[in-house]
Amino acid sequence: GSLLPVFSQDEVTKHRSLEDGVWVTYKGGVYDITEFVAMHPGGNKILLAAGGALEPFWALYAVHDQEHVLEILSEYKVGELCEEDLKKQQASKPSDPFSSDPERHPVLQVNTLKPFNAEPPPEILSDSYITPSAFFFKRNHLPVPQLDQASYRLQVEGLPQGVLSLSLEDLKTKFPKHTVTVTLQCAGNRRGDMNKVKPVKGLNWGVAAIGNAKWSGARLRDVLLAAGFEPGVAQWARHVQFEGLDKDVTGTSYGASIPLNKAIGEEGDVLLAYEMNGEDIPRDHGYPVRVVVPGVVGARNVKWLGKIVVSAEESSSHWQQQDYKGFAPGTDWNQVDFESAPAIQELPVQSAITVPADGAVIHHSDETLTVAGYAWSGGGREVIRVDVSLDGGKTWQVAQLRSGDKGQAPEPSPPPGRAWAWKLWEITAPLPPEAEELEIICKAVDSSYNVQPDTVPPIWNLRGLLSNAWHRVTVRLRR
Ligand code: HEM
Ligand code: MTE
Structure with a gap:
């Protein structure tokens, strides 16, 4: 027995504007x-959803599938x-907009299913210098669009010459093919560490919302010159905007932009990629064409690319204007002003421990301990050193870095300022004989001598982005 009044759908439908009031229904309740x-x-x-x-709508935005969202809703019943x-x-169940999403590898740790967001287990990530596409983290805001390579067209707009329309075949045959090894990292990688300090809004990523792949395609620069x-x-012109072919309920596409100088510069290495690791780009990663912007946050690497616009303004997309920006630790949701903060482009220096796992139990019969991980920096800054401590930061040792798989020839060193790929690192050290617990820490230094901050609180921000404090794991020792 509820004491609340009963309404017909007709009555609810009358309330569909701010003037008449905005009413919605959910599971038989009226709000x-x-x-x-x-x-x-x-x-x-x-x-x-008014009326x-x-x-x-919530079927499309899994972000609502959380208790605190239902708590908010309940206040308005x-x-x-x-x-x-x-x-x-x-009786009129909506069809599932995600029903044509592709199959995914079962090893991925799923953050949300619809849209699909997942990362590999950390110890798998550091097993290979080039991340196999199946294990590469997937970050989708919307359903994966169904695109056909024969009818696919890329529009290039905003230049006095008019619109240039390119087929996939055009991209492959009219422009030289370039291959670049590029690490992509989501701005939310390691958000979990921020959540531990104070809750933030966003997917609770671990350390593996990052991956390193060989991308091949036409240079954006060459296509802009042809246009x-x-x-x-x-x-x-100041910016180059990208629009994806994935759409939300209003028909609005995912979008983002990068500065013009990055897009047109000979040393920017921005690709309109049609291959990932030597094969057609998998559907989750942007088939048939995605932008790869080396050294720049994942969010600007637009997948399922439909349109490029040369413009005076940044993209007006939600993801350029109202998200993927950094804020001070003291800024809360009542004060936050997205307009005045610049959009994240180049990312700061990052590293993380992938082996051993946090909380692992190490058996003392092994006399040494191997610690492994990755390190990377944005803007083409090369990682020049990774320091590792086994005693909570009292003493430090320098890890060995590599740009290739063990026992294989490393990738050739990149020209200065164009180090787009991560380094894997490893250190094997004697186990301290007395200790029962170790706090293992890693921190990287890049070619500008930027270092990671030691703790999370001074860089905490309400959206949990740019989480790059020293990475710490604690392991227990057993005899
Ligand atoms: C995000 C509440 C209706 C689209 C959110 C969040 C809350 C919320 C609390 C933030 C969740 C988080 O990040 O933890 C509600 C409530 C609704 C409602 C109470 C109804 C009374 C809708 C509808 C749509 C929508 C109808 C779409 C048509 C979105 C989107 C976001 C969002 C796109 C993500 C924003 C971002 O990640 O920055 N909503 N929502 N919401 N909502 Fe809603
Ligand atoms: N492009 C489109 N069209 N739609 C998206 O949802 N997500 C962005 C970016 N490009 C996204 C997109 C974000 S936030 C990231 S981190 C990367 O794609 C993730 O790329 P991946 O899924 O290939 O790892």
């Missing part, structure tokens, strides 16, 4: 969310939907 609209972290999109059911209309609603870009033309 007046008028006041919440302005506070919604996902912005104005919430109005799309109707939340379920078809005003009644129940009448039985008859609820039955009608349930009519040349020095003196388009002097107003």
Whole structure:
């Protein structure tokens, strides 16, 4: 027995604007969310559900599949939907927009299924210098679009010469093919460490939202030149925007932009990639074409690329304007001003321990302990050193770095300022005879002598981005 009034769907439907009030239904409950609209972290999109059911929209945005979201909703309950209309609603189940997503490798640790977000176990990540595509982290905001290589077209817009439309065949045959080894890292990699300090909003990534692949394709620079870009033309241009072919319920695509100088520079190495590790790019990673922006945060590496726009402005996309920005540790959700913060582009220096796992039990019959991990920095800055401590930071040893698999020839050293790929590192050290527990720490130094901050609190931010404090794992020793 609820004491709340019962409403018909017709009554709910009357409330679909801020003037008339915004009502929605969820699992048979009726909610007046008028006041919440302005506070919604996902912005104005919430109005799309006004006067109707939340379920078809929440099916697309798994971010709502959390207890705290339901708690917010419950505050706005005003009644129940009448039985008859609820039955009608349930009879017209929305089709699952994710039903054509590709198969994924079972070893991936799933963060959310719809959209699909997953990372490999850390010890698998450091097994190979080139991350196999099946193990490469996947970060999707929307369903994976179904694209056909024969009808695929890439539009290049914004230059005085007009629109250039390229087929996949054009990209492959009209431009030289370049192959670059590039590490991609999500801005949210290691968010889990920030969550431990104070809860943040976002997927709770471990240390493996990063991977290193060989990408092949046409240079963005070559395509922009073919579209009519040349020095003196388009002097107003400052940015290059990218639009994906993955769409949300409103038909809005994923989008992002990068500075023009990165896009056009001879040393930027930005690719319109159609191969990953020597094969067609897998669907999860952007088939048939994605942008690869070396040294720059994953979010700008737009997958399922449909459009390139040379422009005076950054992308107006939610992900360029309202997300993927850094803030001070004291900034909370009431004060945060996304407009005044610059979008993240180049990432800071990073490293993490992949072996042993946090909480592992090490048997003392082994007299030495091997610690392994990865290290990388944004902006083409090369990692020049990784320091490892087995005693919580009292003493440090320098790890061995490699740019290839063990027993294989390393990749040739990159030109200065163009170190786009990570280094794997390893150290084997005697186990301290007395200790029962070890705090193992790693920290990397890049070619600008940037170092990682030692602790999380001074870099904590409400979105949990840019989490690059010294990485620490604790292991127990057993005799
Ligand atoms: C994010 C609540 C309806 C789209 C969120 C978050 C909350 C929330 C609490 C942040 C979750 C987190 O990051 O932990 C609600 C409530 C709704 C509602 C209470 C209904 C009363 C909708 C609708 C849509 C939508 C109808 C789409 C049409 C989004 C999107 C985000 C989001 C895209 C992600 C924003 C981001 O990651 O920056 N919502 N939401 N929401 N919501 Fe909603
Ligand atoms: N491009 C499109 N079109 N849609 C997306 O959801 N996610 C971005 C970026 N490009 C995304 C996208 C983010 S946040 C990251 S970290 C990388 O893709 C992840 O690339 P991956 O899934 O190939 O690892």
